[in-house]
Amino acid sequence: MAFVTIRDIAQEAGVSVTAVSQILHDKGRFSQQTRELVRQTAERLGYVPDQRARAMRSAATQTVGLLVPDLRNPYFADMVSSMEEELYRRGFTTLIGSYGERVDRQDAFLRSLLGQRIDGAIVVPQGGLSQGLQLLIERKLPLVFVDRLVPGAENVPFVVSDPKPGLEEALERLAGLGHRAIGFVSHSALGSFSVNERAKAFSAAIRERIPGGTGVVVDCNSTVESRSSALERLNNAGVTAIICAYSPDAITMLGLLQERGIAIGDAVSLISFDDIEAFRLMVPQVSVISQQADAMGRLGVEMLIRRIASGTEVAAHTHYVPTVLHMRGSCGVAVV
Template identity: 45%
Template structure:
């Protein structure tokens, strides 16, 4: 059967079909399906033309495959007709704008639900100059710390009516560049970034265009002045050192982590050294190497214990996990207190449990979203506690467990 050129196959009539008479009733033939029953009712009573029906014919080719015609999507005009209201009233009711009574809103939403209407976000973004979508870039989502950060950010964005576009750089500059290009091409309203590695040229371009950017967890020292939400390591480290001193520990080792990758690790090391200097009877030892893998971590831990170290603080949770995977000599695990940054679940599953310095990542993520939305939405207040240089710091908390509980 040949499809009609005028109605594009809606009426499924041969080419000699006469379209001069719009009131001519064209009933579906065998093998045709009707998606909109209310339009079929109008068609059979001459209330609309055949092109408005939305018939779909199943046509089987020689290979036995079925090709179906996809019906057109429902528009806001259809919702207005269904509800018996103007398009402007329907638009205000669906977007919670204007002085629309609750019964009218319910009527409009009921009509939209019956028709399966889904608002076009692209049209809304053209009208409001905002897409209500925000980017989030993290180095590695497999890291439980960043997974918790992603969850907190998306939850706060959802509460504010925004959708996240999550990207993972995998510590690769090329991926980071591509992600920023995607953000600009899709007209995102802003982006939350966990900086990692060298500064991206595309990020500099975005900042030059005054694109809303907020750093989370750590700063980029090459880009001063960019709004930042991170944690202050001093309160948590001071509390941990006090607990170790109370237990009788005298020689404490600190493993800062990969300092070359992040300013945060260097800041934690300095906070540790300052805390040790401020406490009589404590001596500190900084261990910058020896935790590249589990075997080296095991050898390094045995060496530290042989040097009289009676407690270890890890500035990087991944190093702590490597140390926990080693085979301890005798009952040393039950005698040596371990403390690590980041409150990961694995630290509660071993015996004795590992004490942690929590960065309150959930709070950090939510405050980062609030700071970004204050840059996007005029009149929205920034979170309380932000400094003059647009930096907001959450206080780290020491959570004693195991030997320090």
């Protein structure tokens, strides 16, 4: 044995690595018997304090947990893939989970993750401060939230997309094409912080960028019926252009419009959030407000690795990644 690490002591004494580390630093609550066992084992093996730093490095698992709402949503598949690539490049293995936008599955994964050997976690959370998220925070696991903020968890670093720049550019371009009445499709049932932020940003931006224009906000959920009814309401309100906050809604609505023979980019213009491959493959190609999933993913990794190094007591920061508009064939001159 070249040098003795706390892992060696833990193995020899049959106690956990955490227990050894805490006892040697006079921390934690252990019986006198356990403390003596660890100290005697450390002495017997010839453990010396100046190896502490090296021992702590080698005790790191170099593994990170990564949880996203839904891998069938290409936006998250993209984000997860770029995070995994970046983590691999930096020597980490990634354990991914997804939870079908269901809080019970999210919390089951998080509880299970805490039983694994990981150094930290990056989470795209659902809804509020659930039991599973609370557990992660209480255990002081290095943690970063991406894409969606959790109210009440402001001490966790957070990477979020800023919907404003992309939305403002979209409204300016639509105004330039003669659009005055713009529809916005929100999806409040998702309980997603970032999707809700987009609706707020839309209402503010339309006042600024299309003075005297009309913004019509409708809400839908994940059923075809609800999306069809939202389209109907926008049509009745006389909008000539639609912005979707959540890309799965846009995909269904484009299908519904094509079924009804309504020409996209002509009779109606459409822009969706999320720069997913499907939107580039469709004819006409669909204009998007890109959240730059790759950039967000890489930034999330950067922040987590810093958090692992600095500990969870350091103040948390929120980082905004600006959205960017990609204008494509699904937008045309307004037909009034």
